[in-house]
Amino acid sequence: MAAGAIDRDLVYLDHAATTPMRPEAVAAMQPFLADVYANPSGSHRFAREARRAIDEARDAVAAVIGCKPGEVIFNGGGTEGDNTAIFGAVRRSRSAVAVCSAAEHHAVLHCVEHLAPRGEGEVVGVDTDGCVDTAALGERLRVLSGEGKTPVVSVMAVNNEVGSITPLDEVARLVRAAAPNAVLHTDAVQAACWLDLAPITACVDVLTLSSHKFGGPKGCGVMFQRTGVEIEPLILGGGQERDRRSGTQNVAGIVATATALVATAAERTTESLRIANLRSELVGGLLGLGGVRETVPAGRAVPGIAHVCIEGVENEALLFLLDEAGLCASAASACASGAMEPSHVLAAMGVPREVARGALRLSLGHTTTQRDVAAAVDIIGTAVARLRSHTRA
Amino acid sequence: MKVLVAMSGGVDSSVAAALMKREGHHVVGVTMRLWGGESDTGCCSVSDVDDARRVAQQLDIDHLVFNFSDDFQEKVVDPYVHAHATGVTPNPCIECNRSLKFSRLTERADALGFDAVVTGHHARLVRNANGDMRVHRGGDAAKDQSYVVHMLTGRELERTLFPVGHMTKAEVRALAAELGLRTASKPDSQDVCFIPTTGGRETFLGKRIPFHVGRVVDTEGHDVGHVDAVELVTIGQRRGIGLYKTEAKRFVVDVDTESRTVVVGTENDLQRTGLALHSMVWASGAAESGRFRVQCSAHGTSLPCTVEVVDADRVQVTLDAPHRRIAPGQSAVLYDESDAYVVAGGLVSAASAWPASVGATA
Numbered sequence: 001m002a003a004g005a006i007d008r009d010l011v012y013l014d015h016a017a018t019t020p021m022r023p024e025a026v027a028a029m030q031p032f033l034a035d036v037y038a039n040p041s042g043s044h045r046f047a048r049e050a051r052r053a054i055d056e057a058r059d060a061v062a063a064v065i066g067c068k069p070g071e072v073i074f075n076g077g078g079t080e081g082d083n084t085a086i087f088g089a090v091r092r093s094r095s096a097v098a099v100c101s102a103a104e105h106h107a108v109l110h111c112v113e114h115l116a117p118r119g120e121g122e123v124v125g126v127d128t129d130g131c132v133d134t135a136a137l138g139e140r141l142r143v144l145s146g147e148g149k150t151p152v153v154s155v156m157a158v159n160n161e162v163g164s165i166t167p168l169d170e171v172a173r174l175v176r177a178a179a180p181n182a183v184l185h186t187d188a189v190q191a192a193c194w195l196d197l198a199p200i201t202a203c204v205d206v207l208t209l210s211s212h213k214f215g216g217p218k219g220c221g222v223m224f225q226r227t228g229v230e231i232e233p234l235i236l237g238g239g240q241e242r243d244r245r246s247g248t249q250n251v252a253g254i255v256a257t258a259t260a261l262v263a264t265a266a267e268r269t270t271e272s273l274r275i276a277n278l279r280s281e282l283v284g285g286l287l288g289l290g291g292v293r294e295t296v297p298a299g300r301a302v303p304g305i306a307h308v309c310i311e312g313v314e315n316e317a318l319l320f321l322l323d324e325a326g327l328c329a330s331a332a333s334a335c336a337s338g339a340m341e342p343s344h345v346l347a348a349m350g351v352p353r354e355v356a357r358g359a360l361r362l363s364l365g366h367t368t369t370q371r372d373v374a375a376a377v378d379i380i381g382t383a384v385a386r387l388r389s390h391t392r393a
Numbered sequence: 394m395k396v397l398v399a400m401s402g403g404v405d406s407s408v409a410a411a412l413m414k415r416e417g418h419h420v421v422g423v424t425m426r427l428w429g430g431e432s433d434t435g436c437c438s439v440s441d442v443d444d445a446r447r448v449a450q451q452l453d454i455d456h457l458v459f460n461f462s463d464d465f466q467e468k469v470v471d472p473y474v475h476a477h478a479t480g481v482t483p484n485p486c487i488e489c490n491r492s493l494k495f496s497r498l499t500e501r502a503d504a505l506g507f508d509a510v511v512t513g514h515h516a517r518l519v520r521n522a523n524g525d526m527r528v529h530r531g532g533d534a535a536k537d538q539s540y541v542v543h544m545l546t547g548r549e550l551e552r553t554l555f556p557v558g559h560m561t562k563a564e565v566r567a568l569a570a571e572l573g574l575r576t577a578s579k580p581d582s583q584d585v586c587f588i589p590t591t592g593g594r595e596t597f598l599g600k601r602i603p604f605h606v607g608r609v610v611d612t613e614g615h616d617v618g619h620v621d622a623v624e625l626v627t628i629g630q631r632r633g634i635g636l637y638k639t640e641a642k643r644f645v646v647d648v649d650t651e652s653r654t655v656v657v658g659t660e661n662d663l664q665r666t667g668l669a670l671h672s673m674v675w676a677s678g679a680a681e682s683g684r685f686r687v688q689c690s691a692h693g694t695s696l697p698c699t700v701e702v703v704d705a706d707r708v709q710v711t712l713d714a715p716h717r718r719i720a721p722g723q724s725a726v727l728y729d730e731s732d733a734y735v736v737a738g739g740l741v742s743a744a745s746a747w748p749a750s751v752g753a754t755a
Binding site (some may be wrong): 137157314316320321324339340341386387390 | 458462503
């Protein structure tokens with residue numbers, strides 16, 4: 001009932017949280033919701049029809065991310081992919097130690113922190129952009145390698161809060177040199193819309209994607225697992241996805257995932273340019289308000305994420321005023337109750353807590369227009385002025 | 394009016410929100426996340442936030458969560474811990490109202506363009522003949538919460554609403570049931586929200602301050618026992634005071650954390666008529682001596698007394714009849730002689746009387 005009540009005039013700048021499904025993906029999944037309802041594992045002709053859809057989707061995804069179809073696993077999303085990669089790789093070796101950066105998404109960070117008390121997890125720092133501190137990472141890997149440990153390294157391709165791009169080729173060279181036996185995983189969830197995935201895939205062992213971040217449905221994801229890299233499955237059962245992820249496949253979701261990823265990749269170069277221009281207009285407008293600092297500048301961040309810290313406002317209050325004015329944006333991550341938590345990413349980057357209080361993330365995507373950006377600057381300007389006039393002396 | 398309703402996920406604030414909506418106001422609900430640590434009392438828990446959100450959905454009002462856990466730690470939890478370390482018994486619920494609900498939240502409500510903050514407290518706001526708003530006791534004598542909101546004055550009172558203040562708890566529950574609110578039969582919250590019921594105060598404080606063994610002496614100064622943690626002893630306490638031999642009814646009549654000494658005595662030794670209060674807040678803004686009633690706990694009865702103003706911050710209270718000594722740090726609230734409304738409030742001092750010289754020099 002509430003769905004129909006959503007105001008279609010909303011200015012939606014929260015694409016990093018989720019981006020609307022691409023119409024072609026919605027269309028592609030329709031036949032598999034009602035008509036082709038067969039279980040793809042079945043042995044009848046009806047099942048074969050569903051099976052074929054999955055096989056074709058797998059080929060399409062493999063082509064985009066630059067791997068063999070057999071290396072593509074369809075699962076339930078980015079968090080599942082991250083958990084599987086880390087726990088699955090750690091369980092395969094008695095001597096494994098998971099290592100990640102302090103600015104990873106919680107889907108990675110909480111896994112590593114969970115392993116830490118047993119001596120199976122370590123967190124290394126980041127630079128002022130939120131990218132892993134390569135010197136510290138190299139040092140830890142050399143030590144672990146020297147102790148006969150097998151590092152399971154997880155470094156995100158693009159930071160979900162501040163948008164910074166990690167030079168993964170550089171990280172991979174360092175990891176291979178410091179610990180040749182290491183497993184290298186990347187959470188590439190925020191990279192899919194903006195970066196060519198093939199070069200990233202080429203330098204890692206495991207990669208995770210989340211469909212709803214690139215115009216596919218929620219609850220669907222993709223994991224690339226390089227042939228020869230051993231990952232213990234988290235979910236056992238009917239042996240689907242070559243025993244790597246059991247459970248009846250979400251046929252409609254998989255088809256939509258592939259359709260969205262293919263469409264995203266086809267438009268990536270032109271879209272990136274268009275969104276980069278909008279981002280620059282947006283950031284320019286915000287800097288014009290005064291007392292605004294861009295957290296990671298264009299060039300080092302993806303076009304889709306503009307993160308700023310605004311002096312003299314508390315983002316919890318700011319988000320209320322933005323919401324009231326019809327602008328959907330976000331700050332840091334929210335906890336289970338919905339309360340805003342201080343950003344672990346900004347803390348890891350060394351941003352003081354008072355500055356981080358004014359953090360605002362505006363994320364752009366395939367439906368973002370110049371009108372959205374102009375409206376956002378207007379709305380934010382009004383809200384910031386109001387809050388600053390109410391700031392306690 | 395555009396109003397912000399503080400919704401805890403309990404029945405009173407649920408009904409408060411429903412009443413405001415029924416009166417046609419633009420209502421937004423907010424649940425404050427205050428305590429970031431572990432707790433099993435249910436306060437600030439995800440399920441309480443869920444209840445608040447579901448009630449808001451049912452009423453078709455927006456619901457927000459504000460994270461004030463930093464402020465709560467600084468203004469409520471840290472002072473609570475510090476107080477115990479120095480032998481003072483604080484009232485964290487009052488400090489929470491003072492520093493969070495009616496300060497942090499009202500300031501934010503102001504900044505966000507709300508005309509008033511609404512809570513589910515059982516107290517009534519009534520304008521007197523001079524046109525000034527006063528906090529009156531709630532309609533349900535057994536549930537009256539005027540004591541915990543006594544610090545509201547002047548402008549804050551003009552921007553605060555207690556829609557269930559005139560109702561009895563039974564009426565609130567009946568209305569919640571009639572409206573089909575999921576919180577209709579939810580039990581009242583009890584105890585201090587950040588202190589787990591398992592382990593309690595002792596475990597909570599034990600993780601934060603060092604405990605010290607204390608001597609237990611009688612009123613003549615003779616050693617009669619010892620306690621493991623002088624920081625956990627409260628005036629008036631009868632159990633767990635480590636007496637060497639069982640004596641008939643001994644009470645803690647004094648605690649000195651500095652010398653780590655607990656004084657025990659008979660119920661008679663505990664009786665006082667004097668009560669020295671500091672940090673006074675006056676509803677009218679002006680201190681006044683005279684005949685009042687004083688209440689020293691959330692659900693205690695008020696006692697008739699005479700009040701003498703020492704200075705803007707302090708008063709000397711003399712009870713008409715002796716009463717058990719009140720622990721330092723507790724809030725004492727003065728009501729008018731007819732016991733109808735709040736006149737002032739302050740904190741109980743360690744001494745029963747201000748030194749006579751104080752008034753003269755101040």
